[in-house]
Amino acid sequence: MTDAPSLHGESLRQRSAAELRRENLHIMWRTLTLAWHAYAKDKAAVGALIFLVIVVLIAILAPWISPHDPTEAVGTRGGLPGTDGLVLGGDMDGRDMLSRLFWGGRVSLLIGVVPTVAATAIAVVLGLFAGYVGGWVDQVVMRVLDVFFAFPLVLLAIVIAGILDPGVATLILSITVALVPYISRLVRTTTVSVKQEPYIEAARAGGATTPTILARYVLPNMLAPVIVYSTTLIGLMMVVGSGLSFLGLGIQPPDADWGTMVSDGRAVLKKAPHATAFPGFVIVIVSLAFSFVGDGLRDALDPRARVR
Amino acid sequence: MSDAVLKVDDLRTHFRLRAGTLKAVDGLSFELQAGRVLCIVGESGSGKSVTAQSIMRLIMPPGRIVQGGITFRDQDLLALTEREMEDLRGNRIGMIFQDPMTSLNPVFTIGEQIVETIVAHTSLSGEDARARAVELMRLVGIPEPEGRLSDYPHQFSGGMRQRVLIAIAIACEPDILIADEPTTALDVTIQAQILRLLSDVQKKLGSAMILITHDLGVVSAMADEVLVMYSGRMVEYGDVKTIFRNPRHPYTQGLLDSIIKLDDSRESELRSISGLPPIPIDPPPGCAFRDRCVKAFDLCGEQDPPWVETGTGSTAVCHAVAAEEAAP
Numbered sequence: 001m002t003d004a005p006s007l008h009g010e011s012l013r014q015r016s017a018a019e020l021r022r023e024n025l026h027i028m029w030r031t032l033t034l035a036w037h038a039y040a041k042d043k044a045a046v047g048a049l050i051f052l053v054i055v056v057l058i059a060i061l062a063p064w065i066s067p068h069d070p071t072e073a074v075g076t077r078g079g080l081p082g083t084d085g086l087v088l089g090g091d092m093d094g095r096d097m098l099s100r101l102f103w104g105g106r107v108s109l110l111i112g113v114v115p116t117v118a119a120t121a122i123a124v125v126l127g128l129f130a131g132y133v134g135g136w137v138d139q140v141v142m143r144v145l146d147v148f149f150a151f152p153l154v155l156l157a158i159v160i161a162g163i164l165d166p167g168v169a170t171l172i173l174s175i176t177v178a179l180v181p182y183i184s185r186l187v188r189t190t191t192v193s194v195k196q197e198p199y200i201e202a203a204r205a206g207g208a209t210t211p212t213i214l215a216r217y218v219l220p221n222m223l224a225p226v227i228v229y230s231t232t233l234i235g236l237m238m239v240v241g242s243g244l245s246f247l248g249l250g251i252q253p254p255d256a257d258w259g260t261m262v263s264d265g266r267a268v269l270k271k272a273p274h275a276t277a278f279p280g281f282v283i284v285i286v287s288l289a290f291s292f293v294g295d296g297l298r299d300a301l302d303p304r305a306r307v308r
Numbered sequence: 309m310s311d312a313v314l315k316v317d318d319l320r321t322h323f324r325l326r327a328g329t330l331k332a333v334d335g336l337s338f339e340l341q342a343g344r345v346l347c348i349v350g351e352s353g354s355g356k357s358v359t360a361q362s363i364m365r366l367i368m369p370p371g372r373i374v375q376g377g378i379t380f381r382d383q384d385l386l387a388l389t390e391r392e393m394e395d396l397r398g399n400r401i402g403m404i405f406q407d408p409m410t411s412l413n414p415v416f417t418i419g420e421q422i423v424e425t426i427v428a429h430t431s432l433s434g435e436d437a438r439a440r441a442v443e444l445m446r447l448v449g450i451p452e453p454e455g456r457l458s459d460y461p462h463q464f465s466g467g468m469r470q471r472v473l474i475a476i477a478i479a480c481e482p483d484i485l486i487a488d489e490p491t492t493a494l495d496v497t498i499q500a501q502i503l504r505l506l507s508d509v510q511k512k513l514g515s516a517m518i519l520i521t522h523d524l525g526v527v528s529a530m531a532d533e534v535l536v537m538y539s540g541r542m543v544e545y546g547d548v549k550t551i552f553r554n555p556r557h558p559y560t561q562g563l564l565d566s567i568i569k570l571d572d573s574r575e576s577e578l579r580s581i582s583g584l585p586p587i588p589i590d591p592p593p594g595c596a597f598r599d600r601c602v603k604a605f606d607l608c609g610e611q612d613p614p615w616v617e618t619g620t621g622s623t624a625v626c627h628a629v630a631a632e633e634a635a636p
Contacts, residue, residue: 027458027498030458098584123500133400134520135369173457182588197410198405198407198411199410199411199412199413199414201366201405201411202403202405202411202412203413204397204405204475205364205366205397205398205402205403205405206397206398206424206425206428206476207395207396207397207398207399207425207428207429208394208398208404208424208428209394209395212424212428216413216416216424218414220413220415220416221414221415264482282404297332303415303460303462304414304460304462
């Protein structure tokens with residue numbers, strides 16, 4: 001192959017490197033803009049994203065914006081919203097609900113997002129490998145995962161967390177391990193179906209190597225359902241993390257995440273229902289927001305939704 | 309016959325299934341000369357596509373090329389490593405698929421996909437590759453190629469996508485183009501355009517082409533040579549004019565007979581070959597066509613038919629033809 005091949009003697013148009021760089025940047029920028037437009041078409045996704053940004057900011061800024069120390073009793077036990085100057089009232093020990101929600105967000109977001117993202121990354125590698133290679137490799141990988149799959153998610157996490165010292169790191173690790181089989185299954189199934197698409201064979205006929213096919217053909221085409229599934233798991237994992245903490249395997253009192261706050265509220269459920277209702281409400285809203293963002297991401301990743 | 313770019317010698321591609329061994333291609337031999345067009349004709353399931361996949365070494369388990377030789381120029385394709393084969397695919401041998409709607413990666417732009425092939429096989433990169441992509445798109449008749457470079461496959465019609473796939477297949481000016489029923493999924497009006505384009509491109513590049521089709525009209529318009537397949541086996545092979553004028557194998561005769569002719573009277577019934585082709589799973593010895601053959605006799609069920617160089621210039625694989633040739 002000479003370096004200036006031409007089918008009908010027409011010479012190649014020369015462009016400078018700077019021009020090319022600018023053009024590449026322009027194409028990237030255009031793709032991003034189009035992706036954002038596709039995302040922005042989903043109003044719920046935009047609202048959810050804004051909401052989540054605010055929630056994350058609050059969690060990060062908790063030490064500075066919390067009106068009170070979240071572990072210190074500042075009001076009456078189970079004080080209703082408004083009493084003792086506490087906007088959302090006090091919990092069973094008279095601690096400021098608002099401050100506890102702010103601080104609790106740090107842990108809850110961490111154990112919702114980090115294990116899900118980590119487990120998705122691991123599952124993508126495992127599922128892609130098993131699904132694409134197929135045969136006995138597929139059998140071995142998936143049967144090993146099936147062993148994990150046989151345990152209920154929470155039970156598996158309890159077993160793992162039980163072996164380790166309690167703490168946030170333990171929570172994250174145990175939930176990650178427990179999640180991997182679930183997401184791997186989805187990744188594998190989608191990979192197997194994408195693998196049979198004619199464009200994969202066409203790519204091979206075009207001389208594409210296996211790494212190229214995996215990275216540019218299989219991965220991007222199987223990612224959408226995985227993202228949607230993973231984002232719905234985030235909310236669930238916040239609750240699972242709280243369950244582990246409730247059993248003494250996760251974060252320790254007086255620290256709290258939203259889920260622990262819900263369970264703490266049980267003690268005063270009749271007298272002070274708000275102590276359970278507020279954190280529960282926050283979990284629901286934040287979980288929903290992550291799902292909406294997932295839907296929006298799917299649209300942004302889909303070229304068909306990206307048009308104009 | 310010395311300038312053959314491709315020689316296929318007694319190719320046998322079998323699939324090991326639970327029900328037995330499916331002999332998808334069973335004893336196929338042909339030669340392809342530079343700049344010539346070979347049409348492989350046959351019914352669905354006759355092994356046409358498997359032949360193409362075998363040449364590209366794209367056969368996946370449980371399929372396997374169990375026997376035979378495929379020689380590209382001086383290289384034995386079956387002896388190459390997968391790495392060497394990847395260098396060859398899309399570079400020296402380009403392939404065009406049946407369904408343009410699903411043969412392009414939906415998540416990348418047309419430009420990226422053409423450039424990918426160019427970058428993989430040539431020293432071109434960046435702006436040169438992009439300029440080359442534009443040039444190719446213009447060559448295959450895509451209007452405003454610069455603007456369409458950043459469009460996604462779903463923004464193209466079926467005909468335009470097939471043009472894109474042709475552009476990708478010819479990006480490296482291959483020695484051989486393999487087109488596997490390239491017009492089957494297209495509207496009739498587009499079919500002629502695509503065939504003309506293929507023909508133009510093939511002539512311009514001087515490539516040899518294997519065109520797989522079940523449309524005898526396409527064969528008569530495009531082919532230099534024809535290879536008729538039936539149930540994984542070769543039936544008749546030869547120059548297109550020879551075979552159309554003087555089909556020798558009863559199957560070829562039946563195929564050509566089933567074409568409607570303009571001067572047929574309206575009342576005359578459409579002729580067809582009765583019955584269905586057998587599925588070649590553990591086929592019994594003898595000719596695969598014998599149950600549907602008007603000329604079948606005892607020998608056809610006992611022995612595999614011989615290769616007969618006919619007096620009319622084609623090669624037929626048939627006991628009846630052998631008997632005809634032997635008779636004075």
